[in-house]
Each structure stands twice: as structure tokens, then as C-alpha cells.
Amino acid sequence: MGVILGWIILGLIAGALAKLIMPGKQGGGIIVTMILGIVGALLGGWLGSFLPFLSSNTGGLGLGSIITSVIGALIVLWIYGLVTKRR
Template sequence: MGILSWIILGLIAGALAKWIMPGPDPGGWIVTMVIGIVGAFIGGWLGSLVGIGGPVTGFAIGDIITAVIGAVVLLFIYRMVKSRS
């Protein structure tokens, strides 16, 4: 259930990241959702290293926060890379 939970959480994190960072995205909503899923994995991994998150057993607030932070950071990096090309 862990990987499926992170995918669902990533979709939610992608939507929240888009809400936090509004504006035109080069790839639209689909790319933003994929970025949310990847950001959730990265945020969860980094969160588990520092002890504020980990593999999802439910939708705890710490898991949501780390996933959203990961998605926002990844969305910011994606926008920076796409704007330069």
C-alpha cells in the first residue's frame, strides 16, 4: 500500500503545489501532477532522512507537508529549467 499511497498523495501534492505557485506551466496540469508524484517521493525520502516523514501508512499531516514541499521545490526547478530553454 505504500507506493500507491505516495502516488495518491503525489496527485494531491501536485494540485496543492499548483495552487501555491499559480501561473503558466510549460506542461499544464498533467505535468504538474507528475511533478507532484515525483515531488512526493523526493519529499518523503528526504523527510524520512530527517525524521519528519516516511512511508505512508495513512495520510498524516507530516506526510502531506513533506510531499507538498517536495512538489513545490520540484515545480520551481522545472519552471526555472523550462524558462531558460
């Protein structure tokens, strides 16, 4: 349970950082940004598991986890912007 809560908190932080890095009109609002951040953190964690210098075997919230989570959130935010732009 503690690991899941840690990833949720990391996802919220990653979503906020991704929104600061990539501002724009992706739509949604704070709730959508938080959800996208959590999804991005999971995506970043999964992608980071393929890069041994970024992965964290302890499951902690190290610098590698933060970097991969923000990268994942940026990817998810970018895709969300593309999808909502076409509407």
C-alpha cells in the same frame, strides 16, 4: 502495492496543492503537474525521512507526509519552471 498507490495519490494531491501555492506559467498542463507532484511526493518523502518530527514510520498518509510531499512538489515545480523558462 497499497503503499505505492497511496504515494501516487498523495503525489497527485501534493502537485495540485503546489500549483495552487505557486501559480504561474510553468507550462505542461494537468498531466505534467500530476507527474511533478508524484516526483515531488517521493522527493519530499525522502527529505522528510531525515527530519524525525515529520517522518512517518507507519508509511501512512499523516500530516507530516502531506507537508513534506507538498514541499517536495514545490521544489520540483520550481526547478521545472527554471528549466522550461530558459527554452
